[in-house]
Amino acid sequence: MNEITVSGFRASSGAAGVKAPGKASRDDMALVAADSPAVAAAVFTRNIVQAAPVRVAAENLKSGRCQALLMNSGNANACTGEQGIQDARELCREVAERLGCPETLVVPASTGVIGTPLPVQRMRPIIPTLAARLRPDGFSSAARAIMTTDTFPKLSVRRGSFGKREVTVLGFAKGAGMIMPNMATMLCAIITDAAVTQDALALALRQAVDQSFHRLTVDGDTSTNDMVLAMASGAAGNKPITRYDPEVAQCAELLLGCTLELARMIARDGEGATKFVEVIVRGAPTRESARAMARKIANSPLVKTAFYGHDANWGRIICAAGTSGVQFDPERFDLRFDDVLLVSNGVRVSDEAEEQAHEVLKHSAFTVTLDLKAGPAQDSVFTCDLSADYVRINAEYRT
């Protein structure tokens, strides 16, 4: 991915030993900078406990502009009180001085352990290095620097055109620990050289996030630090897209292309995950109810452990569906694993179907489709299985 560049942006990374002084062996800070103030929009966690960087970011982004994004792994700077706010601001100030821009144009983003003060004394000295290292092809190393328990960096690129101008959208992200409520932080940065007004960018971003990252997590059940930031430089030279232009839909599509690929990568890379599963609910009264039920199924530990054990345990799936708050007729639904119809009108089809479903569950990726036959709507959610490794990773995370 080294050759990928987006006009008007550069990035870099460096090692500060954020998590522990002796552990500076890998990069844990990243900087994304625009050549000049970029149009910016963001989506933040809905957790009422918001980390210091989220609060500073929201404050600084009120102008609708942003010139730099400073990211770190190893420490979330969450539940750190007033000191946490001051720490985040101090780092932003240092970036601003190095880049020669106002402090309020710098956005901080952190991920890692909650409740431990940010080691500013180790992080601040790295910032001049980050500024000096900024390169148009630095995004791959930036994506690597923000990884926590991720096993691979996550980047996605989409290209399109507005009028005669080619535009590029590049997104990179770090994963949630697992696709379940209250899981570890998800951070995502999206940059584009398209020219777009702030309200149009905000609209396109909301639409893209709703169709991608919001299919990974339960509404409101996000971490203290979740954040998706989009920045548009306008360097592509297209006529700026406003929220009333038809191109705003195309812009949202481009963003969605990135965020959907990143969301799938995150599910695939869930902590300890051995399987990627898309849970589809169709025939629902509304899209909202379809998604609510798909989430309930995808979040059930019993369902997830059955996936891990290659067990086509449809009873657990129906049990989870029955507690989603969505009405349906338990004697009417169909259930499929990929194309294998295992349950028809609420009753298991046959031993053969169960054997075939068992084979589907041995694959590393499959779909579960629940058809309620109760309406026209459909939605789906991405998830992964729950393995013994997940427990090991999270029992040992801080120790």
Add this chain to the structure above:
Amino acid sequence: MNEITVSGFRASSGAAGVKAPGKASRDDMALVAADSPAVAAAVFTRNIVQAAPVRVAAENLKSGRCQALLMNSGNANACTGEQGIQDARELCREVAERLGCPETLVVPASTGVIGTPLPVQRMRPIIPTLAARLRPDGFSSAARAIMTTDTFPKLSVRRGSFGKREVTVLGFAKGAGMIMPNMATMLCAIITDAAVTQDALALALRQAVDQSFHRLTVDGDTSTNDMVLAMASGAAGNKPITRYDPEVAQCAELLLGCTLELARMIARDGEGATKFVEVIVRGAPTRESARAMARKIANSPLVKTAFYGHDANWGRIICAAGTSGVQFDPERFDLRFDDVLLVSNGVRVSDEAEEQAHEVLKHSAFTVTLDLKAGPAQDSVFTCDLSADYVRINAEYRT
């Protein structure tokens, strides 16, 4: 517990090989019978997918009377369509014939795998044996017969008096797989020789269940088969308690004594559990909000794996609290592990406190207390940790 008897009731157990023909090595059916029709009340699962025995039980209990309870482990008779209803009725009919009572006075209760037809041909022949074996001290073996992944049988006895009459309440239960949404079935039978009217028994049971079993599971997030049945023979000879008598509160207390002890046993015996944890939320605006937040914390996989790893990871606890839908000030709360104050006004107290909290988490039982300082109300929830064994047990449950 062999000596415990309750006037007017007998119980027995037997081995039918419900789960698989060759596996009749341990008892998997139990029968509880009253000498004459007893006053009865029940609380059922709120899952909209209700197993056949739940539906038959609800139907039969409309009379407010019950003479026998037939229980089995190994098969939940859930998602089995019309055949499941017929199967449950057929077994009730057989019991009724053996006991010489109307079929509608027999209540069925099942737990085990969902979606597999009930092996009536193996179960029905055992019923005459169950009837023949009925003994006043048969409850201990009945409690053992309904175990699934439980590691010990769960019985609880309370004694009290109404007027000059001594009364006994005996409850036995099998556990939920784990204290989380959508987990395996909980069944509980409570018998007493107290004389009590049907509406008074129903009221007392609702109050007892609300303060015990409902502190184990999220409202509406129960299995397809959950059921608590209370039966009162009146053999103690006290003046029958009506719902307008002050004694109804005392009756509820007696039931609560049993159900609370059983609820704690179930949490202690959660699948793979190594720790029993009571999550207390105090200083909340209302009891409902306190319980909602305690549940959210108790159900977080990240919190539960941290308990398993002896990690006093208060950041995960606050993160879960922040998504519970309950408003609070993140800069005002206190957090304790047992008596160790780890977080004061939203900020960690000290390294020493963290070290002490770490020691608390090594215990097999402890409390987590979150004080929101936002109101007068308090409630608590019982839970356990999430271990690698939990995943193993549930990945292999059917295979």
